[in-house]
Amino acid sequence: MARAARLQLRSCPLCGSHWVAHTSREKLEAPHVVVSLCCGACGAWRCVLTTSWGFERFEREQMRRLLRVLCAALRLDLLDAADFALERPEYARADR
């Protein structure tokens, strides 16, 4: 996948932010995929035509990035297990 095509997936063309999330994908004739993306910084929406392997690479990069952020937040005590608890009575914390 060419670098320019990868950049279309990874960064927002309006503000340049790399905080881009995919919201849906539509499979076309193999190996093409249309991915809907939303920029976390400016809220811009767009669709990008890519390949299935390009999309898989994008997903792996997004997961690695999310893990780095979560690890940093856990290391700095910004998050703990309670932040991941479901808001359901059967899982309610005993200290609340």
Ligand SMILES: [Zn+2]
């Ligand atoms: Zn943006």
